[in-house]
Amino acid sequence: MTTISIVGAGPGAPDLLTRRAEQRIQSADVLIWTDSLVSPQIAALAPDHCERIRTSTLTLEQVIPLMIDRSSQGLRVVRLHDGDPCLYSALNEQICALADADIMVEVVPGISAYQATAAAINAELTIPGIVQTIVLGRTGGRTGVPEREQLDDLARLRASLCLYLSARHVDEVQSTLLKHYPADTPVAIGYRVSWPDQSIDVVPLEAMADATRARNLIRTTLYVISPALRDQSHNTEKDFRSQKHPNKDKKIQKN
Numbered sequence: 601m602t603t604i605s606i607v608g609a610g611p612g613a614p615d616l617l618t619r620r621a622e623q624r625i626q627s628a629d630v631l632i633w634t635d636s637l638v639s640p641q642i643a644a645l646a647p648d649h650c651e652r653i654r655t656s657t658l659t660l661e662q663v664i665p666l667m668i669d670r671s672s673q674g675l676r677v678v679r680l681h682d683g684d685p686c687l688y689s690a691l692n693e694q695i696c697a698l699a700d701a702d703i704m705v706e707v708v709p710g711i712s713a714y715q716a717t718a719a720a721i722n723a724e725l726t727i728p729g730i731v732q733t734i735v736l737g738r739t740g741g742r743t744g745v746p747e748r749e750q751l752d753d754l755a756r757l758r759a760s761l762c763l764y765l766s767a768r769h770v771d772e773v774q775s776t777l778l779k780h781y782p783a784d785t786p787v788a789i790g791y792r793v794s795w796p797d798q799s800i801d802v803v804p805l806e807a808m809a810d811a812t813r814a815r816n817l818i819r820t821t822l823y824v825i826s827p828a829l830r831d832q833s834h835n836t837e838k839d840f841r842s843q844k845h846p847n848k849d850k851k852i853q854k855n
């Protein structure tokens with residue numbers, strides 16, 4: 601048995617991988633990766649002899665026995681997840697199943713979609729005197745959300761709220777958020793952030809659903825709803841087009 605590495609591949613761009621993640625991929629004998637969410641350029645870092653197993657058509661119940669089988673042959677197995685493995689990755693199910701098979705696991709962190717989205721618009725999500733808390737969450741959907749973590753409760757905080765896996769429910773999300781945040785609260789909508797076809801819009805909360813529909817976004821979309829975005833000058837596609845420097849009007853805050 602070898603230790604299996606469960607590795608965060610970051611939001612998409614290969615140069616947003618950590619050096620440790622890159623090293624694990626480069627020394628893999630078996631690479632198991634979600635081909636719909638992890639860039640082919642990242643999978644291409646694996647050596648030629650490496651067995652490549654794509655998981656977009658496989659269930660977790662099919663993937664886990666493959667991990668156990670290859671590890672028990674003494675092969676170095678690397679399982680790639682998009683973003684960071686601690687978020688919405690079924691990491692816990694995998695670790696429990698591998699522990700039952702007496703296989704050790706190493707987890708390598710990755711940059712999550714909320715960090716990539718904030719960075720893409722040069723934004724700080726914790727501005728002193730405005731907001732000091734970041735909430736990472738999602739709406740219901742198939743997986744469901746515990747009763748005490750309903751969006752209504754998360755929104756009550758009026759923190760910097762980062763919503764994963766929620767684009768399909770954007771109408772409901774917008775109307776729930778409007779009960780707590782002012783209608784002009786900025787929302788950054790990041791689609792495939794750091795991929796070549798990335799789009800980022802910053803719109804008022806009241807336009808969140810329309811902006812999502814206008815781009816026909818369903819998958820790989822991350823929302824950041826935050827009062828902290830109000831006074832920041834954003835680095836969106838429009839800014840690039842008008843050659844406006846994203847930090848032109850930004851005040852530098854000293855700690």
Ligand SMILES: C[S@@+](CC[C@H](N)C(=O)[O-])C[C@H]1O[C@@H](n2cnc3c(N)ncnc32)[C@H](O)[C@@H]1O
Nearest residue numbers: 611683684688712713764765792793820821822
């Ligand atoms: C199954 S979850 C995995 C999250 C991932 N572990 C992370 O830390 O970013 C997939 C969701 O993450 C978000 N996501 C992942 N990569 C993204 C990207 N490059 N741009 C925008 N959203 C992304 C979307 O909300 C997508 O529906």
